[in-house]
Structures are given as C-alpha cells and as structure tokens.
Amino acid sequence: MIPTRWMHFAAAAVAIALAAAPVRAQDAGARDSARTRLPGALADTAAEPPARHRAIDLTAGGVGISIGNSRRVTGVRINTVDHQAERVNGLNLTLWIPRRNPDLVVTGAAVGLVAPRARRIDGVALGGVGVLASEVNGIGAGGLAMIARERLRGIGVGGLATVGDHGIDGIATAGLVTLSEGGVNGITSAGLAAITEGRLTGISVSPGFSYVDGEVRGITAAGLVNRTKGIARGVTLAGVAVVADTLEGITAAALYARSAEMRGISAAGWNDVRGVQRGITIGIFNYARDIRGAQIGLLNYVRSNPGGLRLLPIFNTRFGAR
Template sequence: MGKILFYISTFLFFGFTIFSEDTRLLEREVTVKAENERLDDFLNRLSQEIGGVFSYSPSAIDISQRITGEFNDKSCREILEEVFQGKIRYKQKGNYIILSPAPPSDKEITVSGYLVDENSGERIRNATVYDPITLKSSTTDEFGFFEIAVKNPTKENLELIINQERYTDTLLIDQKQSSFKRFFLKRETAETLTKPMKDFLQWAKESIGVKNSKNVKDTLARKFQFSIVPFVGTNQKLSGSVVNDYSINLFGGYSAGTNKLELGGLFNLDRGQVSGAQLAGLVNQVGGSVKGVQLAGLANVNLDSLSGFQGAGLTNFTLRGIRGVQASPLLNVSGGNMDGFQASALINYTHKNAKGVQAGILGNISGGYVEGFQFGLFNYADSVNGASIGLLSFVRKGYHTLEIGADEIYPINIGLRTGTRGFYNILSAGIRPEKADSITWSFGYGIGTSPRLGKKTYLNFELNTSQMNKGNVLTTNLINRAYLGLDYQLAKGVAIYGGPSFNIRIFDSSYNDHPETFGYFTPRVFGRKTFESTNLGQEIWWGFRAGIRFF
C-alpha cells in the first residue's frame, strides 16, 4: 500500500511540475491589492496567486520599496510592468519567474505590450510589429504579446508599423525609456478574402517570417541583401516584404522580389516580380512575372508570366504566358500563350495559343491555335496556321479524312489522314483477298501535303512506305511510294481522288516465300537488282491510286 501511495504521489508531483512549466505564468490574470506594502511581501502574495515563484537578488532589486495599487483582472506581466516601470526584466523558466535589472535606457530600451481588438477586447495573435528603418520585428504570440528591443535609442519618437490580415496601424513610441501598454486596434472594415499561398512554401506557413510576409502590405526596398537561408540574413524576418536590387543567398533566400540580380546556391524564392537575372543551383520560384534570364539546375517555377529566357536542367513551368524562350530536357509548360520558342527533349505544353516554334522530341501540345510550327514525334493543337510535323499529329480543327480506294497491288486500301493540309500524317492498310491459305495484306505510314488548286480542287503529294505480308510478318518486303494526284470535293465531307505513283520495292532476296506483288493487274517492272552484300533486292514500277474520301 505504501508503494502505491508513493507512485501516486510521484506521478502527481511530476504531473504538477509539467503542468506548471507548460503554463505561461506571466499571462495569468489575477486581482490583487496593495497599500504601502513592501515589495518582497507583495511579490510573495503575487507568486501565490499565479502559482509560481519569483527569483531575484535582493542586492539588485530594492525590496524595501513600498507598493500601493489596485490591480483588477490583470496579467502578471502587466502588474510587474506597473510596479517596476520598465526598470526590471523578467522571464519564465519552468515554474520560476526570474527578475533582473534592465540595461540603462541610454543604451537599450524595450517596447512591448499587448495588441487588443478595440471592439471585442480579444488579443490579436500572429500580427507583425516592425521598425521600417532597422527591419527589427516581432510577431505577437497566442496572448497578443510582442516585444522589440531598441539599441542606442535617439530622442526622436520611434515609429512602429503593425500589420495583420485584418488590422493595420502605426505606433509612435517615446524612446526616452522602455514602455509597456495595451494597444487597441480597430479592425479594417473592408476585409478581403485571403487566398492560400500558390507555392510550395506551405511547409513554412506557420513560421514567423511567412506570417510577416502576409501581414506587411507595404513593399520595402533595399539595394543589397545577403542571406544564409530564408529569414536568416540582412533583411531578417521581414525578408519576404523586401524587394532587393541585388540578392545573394548562400543556400536559399526568400524575398518580395528582385530588380537586377539574384544568386542562390540551392534555391531562390520571390513572392513578387523578378527583373534582370536569377540563377539557382536547384530551383527558382517566383510569384510574380519574370523579365530577363532565369536559370536553374533543376526547375524554374513562375506563377505569373515570363518575358525573356528560361532554362532548367529538368523542367520549366510558367503559370501564365511567355514571350521568349523556354529550354529544358524534360518538360516546358506555359499556362497561357506562348510567343517565341519552346525546346525540350521530351514534351512542350502550351495551355492556350502558341506563336512561333514548339520543338519536342517526344511531343508538343497546344490547347489553342498554333501560328508557326510544331516538331515532334507526336503533336496536338486546336488549329494550326503553319505545320505540325511529326510521326503523328492531330489538329482538332485540322485535316482529317478516311479514304477507301485501290491501287495496282491491293483492290482494297484504307487510309487515315490527320494533321493539316500543309502537312499531314497517313496511316494505311491494304488487303488482297485470295483463295490461298494466307491472305496478302500490308500496313504502312506516310506523310503528305495538299495545297489548294481551285475552289474544290486540291493537289496531293505524298510519300508512303508499307510492309507487304503473306500471313504473318516474316521478313523485309517494303513498298515505298511517291504519289502525285488530285483531290476533288464532290460535296461537304466527300471527295474523290486519283493519280499516278512511283514505286520502289525493297525486299529480302534470300527469302523465297514472298507473296506475289501483283494479283489482278501487272504493270511493267524495271530496275530489278539484287544487292548480294546485304541480301536485298529491288524492283521499280509506275502505278496508280484512286478512291473516295470522307470527312
């Protein structure tokens, strides 16, 4: 039984200790009265009221001074300020409040207090209080308390700016001595709906520096700044509200913008506009527009527009339009219009209109019209005034036809054309029904152009290659064709076509079971050759094509 009581008492003791340490003794509100009472006696009574212990040296504090006053529903901090008139500093450590003399007022003063809503009486948390000259700043805590130390005070009044999402004010402080008071602020009548930050700083949204950036609406300016990491530098915790001409970031920095040059060992983060040049070892992110050159080892991310050059080791992203050049090996993205040049080893994407050139080895995408050229294996656009050149291009408002026709080899040919009349891709297939066990068939790919000759007449010039097979695909048997013909529109969505073709067959001469090239019509074949070094054979002839097209 004794052991159980011991464990319970130990648990309660440590629990009380932890609770006491977690509780802000200085913020406990109490009601006490004193009439000509010695300071040490008054502090003993006050310590009992707040549940803590005052620690001080009797030689440093005049404990014999007399205290007279009535303190109703005031925090311990406010009571100490009224008693000592700013001549004593205090801080909580565990369950103790340590009192020590303040520095002489000619060397340093402290401005502190509570920010309180004028109407509701509620304390205002997460407000930024700063000196616009020295950029010294403080952010109010959960009790609305702030504190700023001013070294070497002058005779002039100190101006402090207060900013919070719903409050803005200016304080004029007498610098002759330290001061503490409650500052009552009036909420702005025209409240604005604040949007969440559009960038990847969500990890730091509760930090003091980012709160300052949200609170401080004024734009501060500096010629030069140096930082090690965000908020650790010459602009201190107000760096997110300062626009710099020159900015050097050892590892990374965070600012309101840059006018001329910004260098970052790893990253640069700018809330606003960047002009000139911005270079980072890994990432640049800009919340405003970029005018100039932006280079990054991995990625550039702009949440507005770009006018200039953007180059990255992996990807470039601009939320709005670009006027200039984007170059990267992986991906270029323009969320608006593109006027210039996009070059990527993989994909270029423009959400709206593209004017200029998109060159991506894998592909290019434009959500609007393209005025210029697309070069890539796969291309997509809404409409094109120019050409989309690649393995397969699809233009939503472009040239799309399905044809059924015949030539000297196959009585049935089916072809799909997609792209623009300036340049289109052709997917084709042919079949020759036979009585044999295996049918003769082919599949092929080609490119073509179709300029207008008259109101209903178009010229077709096409290059096509197809693999001719009997049953399975077993060996090389290519029919390479150049076609020049006419396309006449009978009605909307219906046309007939026809014209001559020049054909070269390249086949495996060591294989003896090729299908017969011609089944129902045999043209004159010339230019038969065999290349023994490569086991390839050649045949040349003139042929024809004709049929009907839809769409």
C-alpha cells in the first residue's frame, strides 16, 4: 500500500544531490559517486595524492588560530577548502566545498558555509547547504540535509532530509524525509515520510507517511498511511490507513486498519484482522478471521463463527466451542 521505493528514492536523491557539489569539484569524487548507493556517494576512503598542508599559524604551544589547510589545531581553524585535515579541537570554519577528510575528527564546532565534511564531529555541526560526516555526536543542522552515513547521536535537522544511515539515537527532523537504516532510539519527524529500517523505540511522526521495517515500541503517527512490517507495540495512528503485521496496543485510523493479528483496541472505518483478534475493534465494518474479544460497529463479521452468527449488526464476538 505504501510507495516505500518512492520514499527511499526521495531520501537518497536529496542526499546525493547535496553530495554532488563536492563531488563535482574533483575528478576523483566524480568516480566515487557512481560506486555505491548513499554511503558510497559520500565515501572518503578512495586513495588520492597527499594534500598540501599550508597554513599561517598564530599559535602558542599548539593553541591559537590557524588560517589555511593545517593538519591539527587546538583553537580556531579557518580554511577555504578542507583537504585531509586530521584533528580540530575548537572551531573549524570551512568557507567553500570541502574535499576528502577521511581522518578528520572535530571536537567542538564544525561550521561550513557550504558543508562541513569529516569522519566524526563531536559537538555542533552547521552547514549552509548540509552536513556530511560518518558520525555526528551532538547537534547537526544543514540547510538542505544533515547526513551521518554511519550513526547520528543527538539532534539532526535538515531542510529536506536527515539521514542516520546506520541508526539514529536522539531526535531527527526534516522538511521532507528522515531515513535510518539501523533503527531509531528517540524521535523522528518529517514533512513527507519518516522511514526506519530496523527497530523503532520512541516516536515517529509525519503528516505524510510513517514506515518502519521492523518492530515498533512507542508511538507512530502519520497523516496519510502508517506502515509497520513487523509488530507495532504502543500507539499507532493514521489519518487514512494503518497496516501492520501485528498490532498491539491502541490503533486508530480514519478509514482502514489491517493486521495479521491484533491485540488491544482498534478504531477505524474498516478494521481488517486477517488472523486472530484479541481485544476490541470499533468501526463501521469489522472483520476478523477468529476472535477472542468483541466487535462493535454497524456490521461485524467473524469468519470462524457458525454460519448464522458470522455477520451481525452492532455487536459480534466468539460463538460456539472451537
């Protein structure tokens, strides 16, 4: 029912479009973008000639201000194009499109007028266009996208997309899509689709779609369609439809709620339980293959009941010894 391929494509397209600017700035980067999917497009692992580390250092005892492409700085580092930098403790300010920095760890603040790019950022990462890092631990915000191709721990904000490719621990929000392929522990919110491949423990909210390919423990809410390919435990809400392998807890949808098994309470225009219902369904039309509970609605159908008791108005439950 949910166009999951479209949602994945939207997230990947935003991320790759953001990565395209630094890729176009270097021939080696252009080859990099065709190698794999999203993580490969941002990879910093390809071999390349050594960078020129030229800088004006206004430091004392290794602490101070460095202007240029210095390797290591404690204090403030200002550079036009970061290339093969290694360590910054303090502020790293990048004025233009960065090149590869496979070993760069920034502890403090990484700020890019276009996009800071590093292996790991511990602290604050801010980019006019986006943030590109393997790991972000702290707060990351990008005008178009905030991308952690391994894990996001903390708060991630993207104008269009926020990605924690190997997982999100904390809060992720975006105008279009949030995407995690390693599970979520925390809160995700997106204007079009909140997508989680893996277990979701926490809250997922979107005016459009919520999609979880795994178990849910918490609250998922979508303005249109809420889909869980697994067990949804907690509160599951949708403006149009809820679809899950198993629903446990409280479910509400304006039009349709479907599950293979249901345990708890479900309210929808049409409740469609294709296995065993354990609990209460409330709707205009309620269907269950078998039931250990009750149906309340205009028409109620229990397939396993004796012939004359399968379809009943107002109320239905389990009749007959089975």
